[in-house]
Amino acid sequence: IEDFQFSNDEEYQEAVISFDKSGNVLSFYLTLSNKLYVKVLRSNLELTDHRRRQLVLDYVEQFRTAYNTKDIKFLEQVFSDDALIITGTEIKQKTSDAIALPSKIQYKQQSKQQYLENLKTKVFSRNSYIHVSFDDIKVVRHPQRRDFYGVTLHQGWRTSTYSDDGYVFLLWDFTDEQAPQIHVRTWQPSSFEDGTKISEDEIFSLADFDI
Numbered sequence: 001i002e003d004f005q006f007s008n009d010e011e012y013q014e015a016v017i018s019f020d021k022s023g024n025v026l027s028f029y030l031t032l033s034n035k036l037y038v039k040v041l042r043s044n045l046e047l048t049d050h051r052r053r054q055l056v057l058d059y060v061e062q063f064r065t066a067y068n069t070k071d072i073k074f075l076e077q078v079f080s081d082d083a084l085i086i087t088g089t090e091i092k093q094k095t096s097d098a099i100a101l102p103s104k105i106q107y108k109q110q111s112k113q114q115y116l117e118n119l120k121t122k123v124f125s126r127n128s129y130i131h132v133s134f135d136d137i138k139v140v141r142h143p144q145r146r147d148f149y150g151v152t153l154h155q156g157w158r159t160s161t162y163s164d165d166g167y168v169f170l171l172w173d174f175t176d177e178q179a180p181q182i183h184v185r186t187w188q189p190s191s192f193e194d195g196t197k198i199s200e201d202e203i204f205s206l207a208d209f210d211i
Contacts (some may be wrong), residue, residue, distance in 0.1 A: 049141060056139055056149050056172060059180055063170070067132040070124040075116060080173070080181040085115040086204070088166075088188035103192040105202075115185075127159040140206050147175045150206030154190065166190050169204040171211075184209055 059078070066074040088105040110118070123130070136154035153168045171184035186204040191197040 052141075052149075052174060053139055055174065055177060055180075056151065057137075059172065060134070060137070060151060060153070060170075063182075064132050064134060067130055070130065072116065072120050072124065075119070078180070078182055079112045079116070079185070080183050081112060083112040083115075083182060084184045085110040085112065086184070086186040088186070090189055090192055092193075103194070103196075105188055105198070107188075123159070127161055129160055131158045132156070133158075142206060142211060145211050148173055148206075148211055152203060152205060155187075164189065167198075167203050171206070171209060 062074065063078065065071070066078075087108050087110070089108065090103050091106045092103050133156040134153045135156065138152040140150045140152075142148040142150070149172045151170045151172060153170070155166055155168045157164050157166070166187050166189045169184065169186040170182050173181045173183055188198065188202070188204065
C-alpha cells in the first residue's frame with residue numbers, strides 16, 4: 001500500500017494505491033483525514049463493532065472516490081436496486097404583500113435509476129473535474145438491525161461549474177460484507193443563502209427511516 005498526495009487546483013488530497021507483486025494496480029481510493037478516521041474508531045469500544053466501523057470507513061472512502069473519479073460502475077453496484085435518493089433544495093417564501101418569510105427546504109425523491117442517469121448525463125459529462133470532500137463524519141449502528149449503519153457526512157462539493165456545502169446521510173447495509181449496499185442517500189444544504197444554518201434536528205439520521 002502506498003500513500004501519496006496530489007494537487008487538484010491547488011488542493012491536496014491523500015490517496016491509497018494497492019499493488020500486486022507484479023506492480024499492477026489493484027485498487028485506488030481517496031482517504032479520509034486521519035483525524036476523522038480516529039474519531040469514528042474511538043466512538044465505540046465494542047471489539048466487533050470496531051472492526052465493522054473500519055469497514056464502514058473503507059467503503060465511505062471508496063464512495064467519495066467514485067464521485068471524484070466519475071466511477072459510475074461502482075455507484076451502480078453500491079446502491080441497492082430499490083435505493084431511496086432524497087435531495088433538498090432551498091425555497092424562499094413570500095406572503096401576498098411580498099414580505100419575506102424564513103426559507104424552507106423542499107425535498108425531491110428519486111429512484112436509483114433516475115439519480116444515476118442524472119449524475120452521468122448532467123454532472124459527470126458536463127464537468128472537467130469533481131472534488132468531493134468530507135470534513136466531519138458520524139457513524140451510528142442500528143440498535144436492532146446490527147448490520148445496518150447510518151453515516152452522516154458534512155460534504156463539500158466543488159466542480160468546474162458548481163459548488164455547494166451540505167450534509168449527506170447514507171444508510172449502509174453490511175449484511176454481505178463483500179458487497180455492502182446503500183439503501184438511502186440524502187443531501188440537504190448546511191445553511192440557507194442568508195447564512196442561517198439548519199438546525200441539528202433537521203439533519204437526516206438513522207432515526208428518520210424505518211428499517
